[in-house]
Amino acid sequence: MTVQLDDVTVHFGRTCALESCTLTVAAGETVALLGPSGSGKSTALKAVAGFVRPSSGRIRLDGQDVTELPPAKRGIGVVVQQYALFPHLRVEDNVAFGLRAARRPKGEVTRRVAEMLGLVGMTSYARRFPRELSGGQQQRVAIARALAIRPKVLLLDEPLAALDAQLRADLLIELQNLRREVPTLAIIYVTHDQSEALALADRIAVMRDARLIDLAPTTTLYQTPPSAFTASFLGNANLLPIKSSNNEVTVAGHVIPGVQPISGKELLCIRPHAVRLGAGGVPGRVTGVQWRGASYQLTCEVADVLVRVDLAADGAVPAVGADVQLVLPSEACSLVSR
Amino acid sequence: MLVWTKPGKALTWLVFGLVFGILVIAPFAVVIAAAFAGSWNGVLPSGPTTAHLQEALSGDRLASLSVSLQTAFLGGLLAVVVGTWSAIAAHNASPARFADALHHLPIAVPSVVVGLGLLVAFSRQPFLLNGTKWIVVIAHLVLMVAFSYGAVAAALQRVDPSYAEVAASLGASPSRVLWQVRLPLLRPAIASAAGLSVALSMGEVGATIMVYPASWRTLPVSIFALTDRGQTFTAAAEAVVLLTATVLVVTLLDRLRGRPQT
Amino acid sequence: MPPVLLIGLLVIYPLVLVAVESVPAWGDVLGSAEFRDALVRTVQIAVCSTIGCLVVGTFLAVVISFVPFPGARVVASLVDTMLALPSFLVALAFTFIYGTAGILRTGGFLTTPWAVVLAEITFYTPFVMRPLLAAMSRLPRAQLDVAASLGAGPWRVLRQVVLPEARPALLAGGSLTLLLTLNEFGIVLFLGAKGTTTLPMLVHTKGIVMFDYPAACAIAVVQIVLSLGLYAVLRKALGGRRARLD
Secondary structure (H helix, E strand, O other), X not given: OOEEEEEEEEEEOOEEEEEEEEEEEOOOOEEEEEOOOOOOHHHHHHHHHOOOOOOEEEEEEOOEEOOOOOHHHOOOEEEOOOOOOOOOOOHHHHHHHHHHHOOOOHHHHHHHHHHHHHHOOOHHHXXXXXXXXXXXXXXXXXXXXXXHOOOOEEEEEOOOOOOOHHHHHHHHHHHHHXXXXXXXXXXXXXXXXXXXXXXXXXXXXXXXXXXXXXXXXXXXXXXXXXXXXXXXXXXXXEEEEOEEEOOEEEEOOEEOXXXXXXXXXXXXXXXXXXXXXEEEEEEEEEEEEEEOOOEEEEEEEEOOEEEEEEEEXXXXXXXXXXXXXXXXXXXXXXXXXX | OOOOOHHHHHHHHHHHHHHHHHHHHHHHHHHHHHHOEEEOOOOOOEEEOOHHHHXXXXXXXXXXXXXXXHHHHHHHHHHHHHHHHHHHHHHHXXXXXXXXXXXXXXXXXXXXXHHHHHHXXXXXXXXXXXXXXXXXXXXXXXXXXXXXXXXXXXXHHHOOOHHHHHHHHOOOOXXXXXXXXXHHHHHHHHHHHHHHHHHHXXXXXXXXXXXXXXOOOOHHHHHHHHHHOOOHHHHHHHHHHHHHHHHHHHHHHHHOOOOOOO | OHHHXXXXXXXXXXXXXXXXXXXXXXXXXXXXXXXXXXHHHHHHHHHHHHXXXXXXXXXXXXXXXXXXXXXXXXXXXXXXXXXXXXXXXXXXXXXXXXXXXXXXXXXXXXXXXXXXXXXXXXXXXHHHHHHHHHHHHHOOHHHHHHHHHOOOOHHHHHHHHHHXXXXXXXXXXXXXXXXXXXXXXXXXXXXXXXXXXXXXXHHHHHHHHOOXXXXXXXXXXXXXXXXXXXXXXXXXXXXXXXXXXX
């Protein structure tokens, strides 16, 4: 099923929570809405679910306008950050909730509940109450409950945010598997965590200040970010001010070979892992060294700007205060506007 | 959240407005309207007048207001002192359940029964108080003490004991800890209990009507006497005086609460 | 513990005297039709009022919490204020609304027990609403949203998501209201209907109007047993949590 937001604006009182958002998610596609808190990503998701009413614009499912339809009539699966499992119902009754609301025959409810609990690996917990489960287990039940009604669209609102790092990694893999199990599902995945977006999404929509600012396939967005905000939010890129002249780009007076100037783009974007230390680079001074286990991260000062550099842990590491030269390979550089 | 469609919401709010308006708001609005009405023979009152209010504020009737205020302050504030003291004492002692039950007993039985008990107990030796204002004050004290006790006991549960422990570790004597640390921390609870006690005391009728002497007639008793004689408009005017005085006093006491401390 | 002793003197000593004083009147009072009628009436009025308060209070609290409108907070704080007002105000208002010369001119209605019930519903509904509003504000909004997205209509959400979570609050508010309506005096006194004598009213009549202290005390003892019995149940029902009358 195709989900379409067509110029959707949402106001809460006087504050504008989502401004003119247009986005299409195709069947079988996963789109991540990525942005800091308050950027409007959750509002966009709630508008699709029907929890908030847009002040203007339309929501369409397979071309059909559902803007005026209450959530109960949309048939969309929703999983929220705090899971919202019904605390007085056992796991199996939570999963059966939607099926019973739809008055499915008893046998079908039992079968479907068993199937869903199997899918998320929670079969042995069917008789437990939510408070007897860990956060990760609760999240699995919430996903089973949402999928039980056979939605064509699944909305995930920060589904992993309340979990610790190890569980997050495990559930991320399970979500990837889920996509293969239900290949026609359209998924909108709201997150502020770039690694979740990179791991799961076909396309990423970057949100900022109630607006959708960049939308592109995941790899494109990562490798050639269209804006400074996207570059730094997605992958923690270094942004260096440049001067352009005579088909040359200079950083701190030093020419970067192989990079052509583009009018209006005044920042050079490069990932920390792409920067190398070596002769003939931009001169800088090391101001900090952090050991990160598999690598070191250096902070170097280059003409009043701090540049992060990832170094393999097995090589030599300069000390704080050392003068270094930073090599910026042209294939890893892209130019963005401020 | 619950009702999603516009017509559904509109219908829900309409029913809410009707129920809340008719059942909850109307009675209070009607009393206020009646206080300023010359007569009320149709749907709406007629002949707007301040005559009833003037009567309610004249001589003899004004005395009732004064009696009510004195009783509320004496009884209510004594209740705050005794209730706070009890709560702190019970907090440190082990049989807190007994003190709990004791202080809540007067509001778990009808106020008339409390009044009857005081009447029976204080009409004989060794405590002969019947016929004095003190039996009224005691009735109010007994009825209001539960609110202060409850509020302070609840606040004591919430207050972090480490404040008092730190104060003691700094060399403060127990009385210094009480007056300079524990009581200030309890101030919001005590102030709101004082407000509630005074407000409820101003409107108390059940126990008062059992014990009051002719010389000490509170406003609610006077309002009842008027109603009983059929002078309902003057009764309404006195009720408005009662409400206004209560709101003023409670607002004043609320100032004592101070800013919530974080 | 001087303050506890003081309260003991002011509370226990009178109640003991009431019990002692009541002994000679037990036979007469318990056998009288007047007493039995008042007992039945008291319980009837209290039960009807409590049911009314639960229905109305639940409806109002649900709308304030889950179908909020501009000003809903003001209404909620108004409800809090009403808890401190005297109950006889409602009865006084009823004489203007339902009295012989009032708005609705329903004549005889004012002297029926139903007038007392209606007045008590008016006055005690806020007592049910307060714990309900608190419980409902603790219910995550996301649960209602998710329930709706799973296809549940408002009634199903109310029955299967909201009410199970609000049950302890309903129980607390309901039993408190039952206790307070059993004890209610101001409303019955002001409506002054001959046909609606309740136990507290009878205590007043016997004690103050007829100066029959022993009879008044005997009725008071019955009332104390009734109220304290319910109070004990109330404390039990709240599962060890303090029964908050305050």
